[in-house]
Amino acid sequence: MNKTEKQKMLAGELYRPDAELAADHTAAEHWMARYNASGASSAAELHALLAERFRKVGKDAVIRPPFFCDYGSNISLGDGVFLNFNCVILDVVEVVIGERTQIGPAVQIYTADHPRDAETRRAGLEFGRPIRIGSDVWIGGGAIILPGVMIGDGALVGAGSVVTRDVAPGTIVAGNPARRRQPSAG
Numbered sequence: 111m112n113k114t115e116k117q118k119m120l121a122g123e124l125y126r127p128d129a130e131l132a133a134d135h136t137a138a139e140h141w142m143a144r145y146n147a148s149g150a151s152s153a154a155e156l157h158a159l160l161a162e163r164f165r166k167v168g169k170d171a172v173i174r175p176p177f178f179c180d181y182g183s184n185i186s187l188g189d190g191v192f193l194n195f196n197c198v199i200l201d202v203v204e205v206v207i208g209e210r211t212q213i214g215p216a217v218q219i220y221t222a223d224h225p226r227d228a229e230t231r232r233a234g235l236e237f238g239r240p241i242r243i244g245s246d247v248w249i250g251g252g253a254i255i256l257p258g259v260m261i262g263d264g265a266l267v268g269a270g271s272v273v274t275r276d277v278a279p280g281t282i283v284a285g286n287p288a289r290r291r292q293p294s295a296g
Contacts, residue, residue: 120184122203124225124235138163138181146176160187168209173197180222188245193217202238211243214251214269219243223257244279253288 116134118125125131141163148156153172160167163182168189177197179185184201188209195215199205200222207213221238225231239258243249247261250269261267261277268284268291277283282291 119202119238120204122238122240124230124237126234127236134181134183138179138183141182142178149175165204184221194251202236204240205243206241207243208245208247208263210245211247211249213249214253216252217249217255218253219255221257 113121113123114130115125115128116130119131141159145156145159148159151159156173156175157167157171160171160173164185164187165183166186168187168191170189171187171191173193174195176195177193179199180201182201184204185199186204186206188207188211190210191207191213192211193213197213197216198218200220203221205219205221219241221241222236223239224236241255241257241259243255243261244263244265246264247266249255249261249267250271252270253267254272255261256272256274259273259276261273262279262281264280265277266282267273267277267288268282270286271284271288272286273283274287277288282293283289284291
């Protein structure tokens with residue numbers, strides 16, 4: 111049986127965006143327009159809007175608008191997750207964010223990736239690699255999380271960092287590319 115382009119995308123295989131994926135993306139754009147216009151809504155109303163689109167939305171999870179994503183349906187938020195203003199999640203495959211994780215403003219989380227050779231890119235093929243962010247993680251404003259990265263429980267990612275590799279639990283990383291740092295005294 112031949113897989114659809116959507117099935118290939120969700121499996122992290124090379125896929126070519128087609129009409130079905132375009133329709134899913136358009137539905138997400140309409141949802142984002144509603145969500146991003148809801149800034150004065152109550153926490154309960156925002157939570158209900160997230161639950162309309164996301165795979166999972168834990169208790170007391172909050173995303174401050176504006177917020178941007180590719181589909182939304184591949185995003186899972188644990189209990190007490192907080193994303194500040196202007197975050198972007200390119201969710202062509204699964205993005206899981208663990209309980210009580212806090213994400214600063216303008217953080218970008220990218221699962222979307224592209225072939226390294228020009229010929230395959232020219233053919234319009236792309237793929238995704240899932241991102242998993244553990245519980246009790248803090249990601250500072252403006253950080254970028256690249257495709258396929260796993261961030262362990264209790265880790266801290268400094269503001270403006272570009273995370274290109276997995277981050278071990280309890281580790282502090284910062285910089286471009288993000289590297290392990292020692293905790294400061296205090």
